[in-house]
Amino acid sequence: MRRTLLVSTLALTASLALLLCLPSRDAAARGGGAAPAAPKVDPSVGPIYFDHAVRYVADGKQGIHNLTDFFADLHDVNFSVGSNRHEGHMRLWLKTPDKYRFEIRQRKNPQAKGQRITTKILDGGKMWIMHPDGRQQRMHGAGGSAAGAIKQMQDDRRRLLDLARFLTLDGLKGPGVTFLNEGFTTGSKTFAGNWIRIRRKITGGADVVFYLAHEADPRDPRRRRATYPGIVKVEGDPRLNEPTEYYLLKNWRRGPQFRYPAEIQAFSQARPGAAMNLFLQAYPADVRINTGLQSALFAPPK
16 A cells, blocks of 8 residues: 555545534544543454455455456546546546556546547656647656656546555455554534444554444354445645545445445545545446456556
């Protein structure tokens, strides 16, 4: 994941300052209405709750631990990061270790008559753009603002890899990783819900906090069982000018491989207490992982 967590959207910070109530201590810090955590919390049960969520997302299938490629078809996308601003419909392809393809189009059906499609391809440090009028543009070695465009594309790819790991969860486990239970909490407004707060820690990397929905365990109604991750918080390092990012994963549905959210929102916060900026809102229509994407998808234009 990004920031040393990467072992894991979108090319995707519209300046829409939002007054949000964040769950647990996040909400309390902003004067939100979240309930305090339960007075007695057992941190050691964190891995148990996280495994509950892994099984829920896998939907009875084998969990995906090692991600090699990723595809997402997103309808009605609105995102803004740096100089990149797009609104419309998008398809994204990612192949490890360093390939990425991004396609923005006006209409949902990519085969629609009169469709105008802009495609960007990243292969390591090389980048190409195919414009709707057929013009092809090589960015690497072009000078000027091209280097910034390549870096933005690389950052976007890292976000996408982050998101892919958030959607499968199992790939976030591994040597040196611990999951700490931080208790039950309730969020309000944008972050409304009843959550189990689980902190993922890794030596030398940024913390990631998962807010997992929960339900009664059918085998023992006195106990709770975690289900889907409703909120994922990736903590930034202020010393490195890294913002903290929040991913809201809503309306989980069954897909051909696993459950995935039908709506995704993402916010960034430059520093604790600062305004929240919405940088992504998207509605996934299809998500696939490890389907054996062909390298030709990421080949430069001829």
